[in-house]
Amino acid sequence: MTFINYASREINCKIVYYGPGLGGKTTNLQYVYDKTAPNAKGKMISLATETDRTLFFDFLPLELGSVRGFKTRFHLYTVPGQVFYDASRKLILKGVDGIIFVADSQSERMDANIESVSNLEQNLKLQGYDLMKIPYALQLNKRDLPNVLSVEDMKKELVRKGEPVLEAVASTGIGVFDTLKAVAKQVLIELKKG
């Protein structure tokens, strides 16, 4: 749900990073935070457990600049990936404008990826959204690890609708901004459609 404020001339959009536990959602956000100029970002908030696992969400507000005189702000959220936090995941999807699915490329995590994509589809439906219609990108993360599946194999299992697929190594930043751009663009194009 984009929030357009004509009075203060601002557009606010919400983008959610989704995916299985330990897949690199928080790492994506952390990299965006580290590489963004201080005047374009707010504080990054992580509601995490003592062992640094996401408990509720991470949050990062980003200011991208102006479009047609409107300040464009993106609010980036991650969900907790661990299966038993499903109730929290549902809450974070409320009002979402675009989704980035962060898949773990390691072969032993493929089942977790598949389970998480269908969990995303279900939870979106519960909030009245349709994955087929919402701005969406698929990130294949951890491409630098030795035990990764081929891009083709992963696409076969995970691609839902011809969404942009981006390879990434979030820990070093490869593909992080490209993925964000891929979704942010779709969100703005949705706005254009009105």
Place this chain on the structure above:
Amino acid sequence: MTTPDMIMYEDEYQRIKTIIARLRTESNAKLVFLVDKNGQQIAAHGELENFDATSLASLTAGNVAATDGLAKLIGEKEFSILFHEGERDNIHISIVAQRVILVVIFDSRSSLGLVRLRVKKASFELTEVFEKIVKKISSEKEAGTLDDSPFAEITDEDIDSLFSE
């Protein structure tokens, strides 16, 4: 889904600002702000320089969403008021018109009783404003004028330029 659910117009925005400014004065609060349920800040008034309003907005929405989830689990429709008491500062959170969150931060110069009383009055007025906005959006939708938004003319270049650096 392609049509934004929330649009804020100049007139209503000014009205909202007046209401929360008055609420702040009448309740002796440090800060009053309005957030939508998704964590986007709508308006704020008070000692903004002492608070990170964006983070406050997102955490408040998360807090309300989690509490809402708890309410549903025990068979309640919602908990319409949340109150957090600190050593110095307190936070009073209430739901207005079922869709926006009104937050009041206050210290010992005020009291919970006073805040509740003033919030009640302000909520009533804010509800009227939000009902007006909803009507306005739906009548614009019907008339088809909503499409005249400035974003209808966004070009691919505009979008690219956002990501230029």
